Amino acid sequence: MTGVMGLLLTQTRRERILLPVWIVGIAFLGFIIANAVSTEFGDETARAAIITVASASPAFLFVRGLTDGTGIGAVVFFQGYTFTAVLAGLMSTFLVIRHTRTDEELGRAELIGSVPLRRAAPLAATLILGGVANLVLALAIAAGFVAAGLPSAGALTAGAAVGSVGAFFVATTAVLAQIMPSGRSANGVAAGLVGAAYFVRGIGDAFGTPSADLTHVTSGWFSWFSPIGWGQRSRPFSDADPVPLVGLAVLSVVLGAVVVVLRSRRDLGESLLPERSGRDRAAVVGGSSLLGLAWRQQRLTLLGWCVFAALLGSIAGGLGPVVTNVIGGNESLRELILRLVPGGRGGLIDVFTTALLGIGGVIAAAAGIQAVLRLRAEEAEGRAELLLATPRSSARWLGASLVIATVSALAIAVVAGCAATLGLSLSGVSSGTPGLLVGAALAHVPAAVVFVAFTALAFATIPRLSIAVGWGFLAVGLVLGQFGELMHLPAWLQDLSPFRHTAAMPVEAFDPGAALTMTAIALAGAGIAGYLLRRRDLTA
Incomplete structure (x- = not known):
């Protein structure tokens, strides 16, 4: 003891x-x-x-x-x-x-x-x-x-x-x-x-x-x-x-x-569960380039994130009939929804789908952050030192992971949008214009890649704290996005969260200006991170 x-x-x-x-x-x-x-x-x-x-x-x-x-x-x-x-x-x-x-x-x-x-x-x-x-x-x-x-x-x-x-x-x-x-x-x-x-x-x-007076739900x-x-x-x-x-x-x-x-x-x-032994020689895809290596390291993780995204989209489709049944069976509730959500049944389903696709955007950001933070594990455990002893630059090493992180965010958004469209179709509920929900999910990608770029900056400047900073930034962004208005925080402080600038499609119209601005910020952050990484030594 x-x-x-x-x-x-x-x-x-x-x-x-x-x-x-x-x-x-x-x-x-x-x-x-x-x-x-x-x-x-x-x-x-x-x-x-x-x-x-x-x-x-x-x-x-x-x-x-x-x-x-x-x-x-x-x-x-x-x-x-x-x-x-x-x-x-x-x-x-x-x-x-x-x-x-x-x-x-x-x-x-x-x-x-x-x-x-x-x-x-x-x-x-x-x-x-x-x-x-x-x-x-x-x-x-x-x-x-x-x-x-x-x-x-x-x-x-x-x-x-x-x-x-x-x-x-x-x-x-x-x-x-x-x-x-x-x-x-x-x-x-x-x-x-x-x-x-x-x-x-x-x-x-x-x-x-829900109870008859709509104040409790069992x-x-x-x-x-x-x-x-x-x-x-x-x-x-x-x-x-x-x-x-x-x-x-x-x-x-x-x-x-x-x-x-x-x-x-x-x-x-x-x-x-024993760890599976790898091949004696690397395959052409996954071992002959930094991008292939990054893909091989992240592919199973990406598969897991995509399963979550598919589940999320499926929930939107599975609960579609529940939404319509609740409205159709309660006249007073129907009148309340008509006042709060113009468009009746379709409007309420859009609100529900928008909320779930917003969670999909958070998942996309988390997957991108995890892809970048894999570099910290490679560095701390000594594998990066062996890799960079070859004719490969640290900036290209980071760039490969940033590409995979961006691809991960895009893949998760597409999977979530497709699953939501399929789920609503199978439930007999219209999902609107073909491809609308896929576009609504992709609208969250610019915000996700901002988190990816910020994590890359943290890795390039403060590697020992990069894990805490990367996930901490995502947590702060969620708090500001979810509770900023409730807390009466200043507008400028709420606007620090990339989630605040994402168009809540299909309830809101897509905002190309905000998407382009966030994309530009992410690209600038990635470039600065690559430059700063080249100027620092590897750390344990």
């Missing part, structure tokens, strides 16, 4: 900067959402209006979560829970992989294993650290809600809902670290599970049953397959129910016990 505590202190010291940034950032986001809702929707009538519209729209339910009354606390939880839960899940997955597979790949675990400690001691320390981090996060979120004027009992339950989701992903990611053959693959699968949890919860909520059974859905069912500010949170805690403990047993029986550096 002494050895585990010593390792826990060592891991805590390594996380002394990054982990507090995650916790404070998530808690502060919860505070400003609560404060903004209290200020913007202090009147009961205003809260009832937004909750009624949200309850009537599967798009709102899919993106934001369940409505659960018109109280200030209930509106705050509706506005912010799912987003903070996803952030808690990502914080937990990255934390666990850093101290498990990554340590094994970089040789740190081998040094620790040379002292008389149990084989699973480092993993046990990581599980404890992850649990404590999410406990602190839960308390920090609760403190922020209380500071914003929300009831303390509901605030504690809401904080526990977010923290329990994070703790569940600590244990889940620890299991994946034993299964997957590398830190990169484990990170990708774990982050994919966080995204899948969001999607599954969204499907269950979109198929939920989630569909499908959301039980998502830990985020479990936390949401705690209903902290209406009829608090801690049972789902206890269930998540029990599952986390059971998974933690299982993973400790797995680690004690696994050799260092091995995995339950």
Whole structure:
């Protein structure tokens, strides 16, 4: 036990900067959402209006979560829970992989294993650290809600809902670290599970049953397959129910016990899914050029992102009949939609599809960022030094990955748009002009490549911080785009997010000026990044 505590202190010291940034950032986001809702929707009538519209729209339910009354606390939880839960899940997955597979790949675990400690001691320390981090996060979120004027009992339950989701992903990611053959693959699968949890919860909520007064929605059974859905069912500010949170805690403990047993029986550096041996010689496509190498490294990752995009587009088609049935079966709701969304049924379906394609734009940006950040792993693990010892320039090396990142964003947009068009067609709902939804998805690509270029700049100037900066910029862009108006942030600050300048097609007309401007910014950023990379040395 002494050895585990010593390792826990060592891991805590390594996380002394990054982990507090995650916790404070998530808690502060919860505070400003609560404060903004209290200020913007202090009147009961205003809260009832937004909750009624949200309850009537599967798009709102899919993106934001369940409505659960018109109280200030209930509106705050509706506005912010799912987003903070996803952030808690990502914080937990990255934390666990850093101290498990990554340590094994970089040789740190081998040094620790040379002292008389149990084989699973480092993993046990990581599980404890992850649990404590999410406990602190839960308390920090609760403190922020209380500071914003929300009831303390509901605030504690809401904080526990977010923290329990994070703790569940600590244990889940620890299991994946034993299964997957590398830190990169484990990170990708774990982050994919966080995204899948969001999607599954969204499907269950979109198929939920609204109450007669449209102030509450009962989630569909499908959301039980998502830990985020479990936390949401705690209903902290209406009829608090801690049972789902206890269930998540029990599952986390059971998974933690299982993973400790797995680690004690696994050799260092091995995995339950062995890494496949490569060919003796590189193929013509994938090994004879920097572009081919970048493609070979990213093709499986791109396939995974495209599967997510196809799922997202399919959801738009699958929920099309639900939207029309809801409107057709409720005359008062039909009148409300006609007032809010000109165009009737088609208009509401357009709003729903636009919301999902907007998420597709975020996925495209994330895929591009991941493609660029692969360069940091190549550099830190020494492979870039061998590659650049050949007659290849670092600028061309970066350029190849930027091309693949851009192609990834384009491919994801096309897949999402095609899947949405096909889904709506199979559902018997018109998707408008042929190719409209594909164009609507492609409209998000200029914003995505701005994130790609910014990540490349971070890699060229501050390589050791490039991973945190790249993903951090995406998180900030999402916050400004999703909550900027709610927080009453200055217009210039909201405009810093590329997502703010993307035309919300098919609800809005395409804005070629904004698209061209973002494309020009991305090209300039990529050129500057290539120039700066040539002027710096490789770093470990």
